[in-house]
Amino acid sequence: MIYLDYQATTPLAPDARDAMMRWLDGPGGTGFGNPHSPHRMGRQAKAAIEMAREQVAALFPAGGRVIFTSGATEALNLAIRGSGEGGTVSVSAIEHSAVLDTAQDAGKCHILNVAKDGQCNTKQDLPADTRLVCVMQVNNEIGTIQPTLEWHRKAKAANALYMCDAVQAYGKIEVTSADMIAISAHKFHGPKGVGALWLREGLDIKEVQTGGGQEFGIRSGTLSPALIAxxxxxxxxxxxxxxQDRDHVEKLWRRATELFGKWEINGSAEARYHGNLNIRRKGLDVNRLMSDCRDIMFSAGSACASGSGRTSHVLEAIGLSKAQAKSSIRLGFGRYTTVEEIEEAADQINAAAEVQGL
Known part of the structure; x- marks a missing residue:
């Protein structure tokens, strides 16, 4: 099999797996302690968590706090719901559903439009009562890099907070400045089921899930030393x-764009993370293509929307018709992908498309 779905999840790094193993001990071991217990096993587990907190913090802007969560969805909910009530939450039209749906559920939601190149238009105004602006750094479906610094500036000018979903950016490019930043470990070769919310220094938010208040009194629940390590x-x-990873991805991108030269790229080819190739071919039956290329792991859209039958809201937001959106595929590659895998996948995908008469 050839894995080309890095935006959905990334392969677990061997170093990450090794770091987890001690904290998965069974009876007779010393690594299964509760990190919130005062005894020696608990203190050892807590020390592992605090070391990991420093490692995760090293890729964020200087200062601030890292709050561990079960993943980016929880981190985003915590940021949106915990940062205030009332007012308007302004979000880009191409945000992940964890942002869009949460913002709409939290109260008044204002949608910021995007240009055809997939970037959120910075010329538009914010509602006067905006309390929070949410613009992601790298889009999960088409890979476009957003003008986050400008949106942070606009949020400050409006006396609003700025929250950034950096799930697809963290560990790949420098993370932007913001008031709050959400990430998920399994998007940068860590395990599933753990993520974090970074808060800038001096910012306090309220907890949205009551309990023991283990994470700074903001997030309750027993932490997993294994996942966090x-x-x-x-x-x-x-x-x-x-x-090194960036140079490798650029090499893969150059080869992939050569091999898929007959396809149209969705979104900007320049203002983009090049580990994401979202392309379309007129008249393509994507379901048939995926069936014909079942040994290649790629996506017809974002993983969380697979099987829903809905047209991608991201592709519609950049002006694609339903037919164009439904004839699009997403190829994601990264650290462990080889050029040979890109070439083999392209051979199979192009051949299958040509069978369809395209």
Whole structure:
């Protein structure tokens, strides 16, 4: 099988797996302690968490706090619901559903439009009562990099907070400045089921889930030393090899765009993370293509929307028709992808498209 779905999840890094194993001990071991217990096993588990907190924090802007969560969805909910009530939450039209749906459920929601190149238009005004602006750094479906610095500036000028979904950026490119930033470990070669919300220094938010208040009195619930240790190790490795990973992704991008030269790229090819190739071909039956290429793991849209039958809201937001959106596929690649895998996948996908008469 060839795995080309890095936006959905990334392969677990060996260092992350190794870091997790001690904290998965069974009877007779010493790594299964509750990190919130006062005895020695608990203190050891807590020390592992605090080391991982430092490793994760190293890829955020200087200062601030890292609050561990079960993933980006929880982190985003905590940021949106915990940062205030009333007023308007302004969100870009291409945000992940964890942002869009939560903002709409939390109260008044204002949608910011995007241009055809997939970037959120910075010329538009914010509602006068905006309390929070949410613009992601890298889009999960088409990979476009957003003008986050300008949106942070606009939020400040409006006396609003700025929250950034950096799930697809963290560990790959420098994370933007913001008041709150959400990430998920499994998008940078860490384990599933753990993420974090970064809060800038001096910012306090309220908890939205009551309990023991284990994370600074803001997030309740027993932390998992194994998952968090794996996340920390993945963050450490991402920081150490960011330049190497970037160069490798650029090499893969150049080859992929050569091989898929007959396809149209959705969104900007320049203002984009090049580990995401979202392309379309007129008249393509994507379901048939995926059936014909079942040994290649790629996506017809974002993973969380797969099987819903809904047209991608991201592709519609950049002006694609329903037919164009439904003839699009997303190829995601990264650290462990080889050029040979890109070439083999392109051969199979192009051949299957040509069978359809395209």
């Amino acid at each position: 794996g996340m920390g190790a993945a963050a450490k490795e991402a920081k150490e090899r960011m330049e």
